[in-house]
Amino acid sequence: MDRTSLLIQTLPLIAGYLLDLLFGDPYQWPHPVKLFGKLISRGEHLLNKGSRRLFTGALMTIVLVTAVWTGLHFLFQVLAHSTYLFYPVAIIMVFWGLANRNLIDEAQKVEGALTQEGTEAGRRQLSCIVGRDTSQLTPTQIRTAVLETLSENLSDGVIAPLFYYLLGGLPLMFAYKMINTLDSMIGYKSDRYRHFGRFAARLDDVANFVPARLTALLMIVVSMSGRGLRFIFKYGHQHASPNAGYPESALAGILSCRFGGPNVYHGKLVKKPYIGQAVRELTIKDLQKACAINHKTTLLMLILTLLSLVLCS
Numbered sequence: 223m224d225r226t227s228l229l230i231q232t233l234p235l236i237a238g239y240l241l242d243l244l245f246g247d248p249y250q251w252p253h254p255v256k257l258f259g260k261l262i263s264r265g266e267h268l269l270n271k272g273s274r275r276l277f278t279g280a281l282m283t284i285v286l287v288t289a290v291w292t293g294l295h296f297l298f299q300v301l302a303h304s305t306y307l308f309y310p311v312a313i314i315m316v317f318w319g320l321a322n323r324n325l326i327d328e329a330q331k332v333e334g335a336l337t338q339e340g341t342e343a344g345r346r347q348l349s350c351i352v353g354r355d356t357s358q359l360t361p362t363q364i365r366t367a368v369l370e371t372l373s374e375n376l377s378d379g380v381i382a383p384l385f386y387y388l389l390g391g392l393p394l395m396f397a398y399k400m401i402n403t404l405d406s407m408i409g410y411k412s413d414r415y416r417h418f419g420r421f422a423a424r425l426d427d428v429a430n431f432v433p434a435r436l437t438a439l440l441m442i443v444v445s446m447s448g449r450g451l452r453f454i455f456k457y458g459h460q461h462a463s464p465n466a467g468y469p470e471s472a473l474a475g476i477l478s479c480r481f482g483g484p485n486v487y488h489g490k491l492v493k494k495p496y497i498g499q500a501v502r503e504l505t506i507k508d509l510q511k512a513c514a515i516n517h518k519t520t521l522l523m524l525i526l527t528l529l530s531l532v533l534c535s
Contacts, residue, residue: 228535230302232528233309235387238316239524246323254318254396258403261286266408270418280421283404287425290400294393312392319387319395321379322520326513329368333509336364355486365504370481372512373441373469378402380520381440382433388527401429427464434465437519438472444518450475457497467497474498476515477508 247253265286269278294315301308328351336344344364345356352367359367382402387395405426408419438458442450453475454468461467461482474481480498484491 225535228531230308230312231391231531234312234316234392235384235524235527235531237313239320239520241313241317242320242323244323245317246327247318247321254315255399255403258286258290258400259407262404262407266418270408270414275417276420279408279418283401283422283425286404287397287400291393291397294396298392315392315396316387319383319392319399320520321375321383322516325372325375325379326516329372329509329513332364332368333506336361337506353487355489358486362504365509366479366481368509369473369477369479369504369512370470372509372516373437373473374466376441376516376519377430377434377437377465377469380516381437381523382430384523384527385433385436386429388530398429401426430465434468436523438468440519440522441469441472441476441515444522445476445515447472447476449478453498457495460495461497462492462494471497473512473515477504477511478502479504479508 262282265282269275269282272278298308298312301311332344332347332351335347341359341361341364344361345359348359348364348367349356351371354367356364356367382398383395386398390397401422404419404422408415409423409426410416410419435458438454442454450472453471457471457474458468461470470481474497478498478500480496480501482494482497484493486492
């Protein structure tokens with residue numbers, strides 16, 4: 223990799239990170255994930271029927287992921303001939319590809335509603351970011367859900383995109399974003415998606431295998447928590463998800479609290495194993511510490527990505 227190629231890789235990454243840190247993802251702004259969602263919804267409406275749902279769901283997943291990678295690969299090949307076009311587009315794409323600021327903002331909205339308006343307001347705000355039934359949750363259960371979301375989505379929304387940017391630039395970063403969006407929309411075990419979304423869910427499991435474990439380790443590094451490391455090995459593999467348990471275990475250990483347990487999803491009680499043993503009331507200080515860990519982990523991953531790109535040059 224020559225100096226020009228190195229600049230092409232690193233400048234958009236730094237600038238995109240700073241934009242995400244400053245602005246997040248304002249809801250009214252355009253975003254490719256919104257387009258991904260519309261494409262998935264349209265495809266699901268057309269194909270999720272009949273007796274071959276496993277095949278049609280897998281076909282839709284492969285076509286969409288391949289189309290994203292191919293489209294961006296050729297787009298940036300064309301843009302590479304014009305510096306004035308390449309850098310603005312690449313910076314905006316990295317900005318769109320990272321979601322740490324937005325994740326923290328949504329968590330703080332829940333805490334703000336819970337603290338200022340009460341439990342019912344906290345439940346309503348929480349329902350915007352989680353799939354579980356929030357109607358009966360206590361304040362500690364609301365905060366537990368927020369903290370679980372912060373840790374899990376730190377992997378999905380930040381570390382994994384940076385990991386795939388390092389491996390394959392923006393085309394691979396957004397191919398991953400499509401995989402993750404597919405899983406979030408059709409990767410359920412409900413009657414509607416059990417067969418149609420199975421391939422997308424398994425593909426997401428594979429795509430997140432390394433990033434989830436990397437996220438947990440980076441969280442331990444920035445917090446210097448021996449208990450968090452022990453929790454990773456003790457509880458990470460016990461989660462129903464093959465990946466989500468690792469960053470959740472790390473945060474539970476860092477905060478010395480307990481995550482997991484039974485929750486209601488789409489009207490059905492889902493029994494999840496507990497992560498940790500310490501049952502205590504969670505407070506706003508726990509959220510503040512978790513948000514700080516998210517920021518530090520993101521910055522560390524950014525530095526490691528940049529260093530890797532430099533070494534490869």
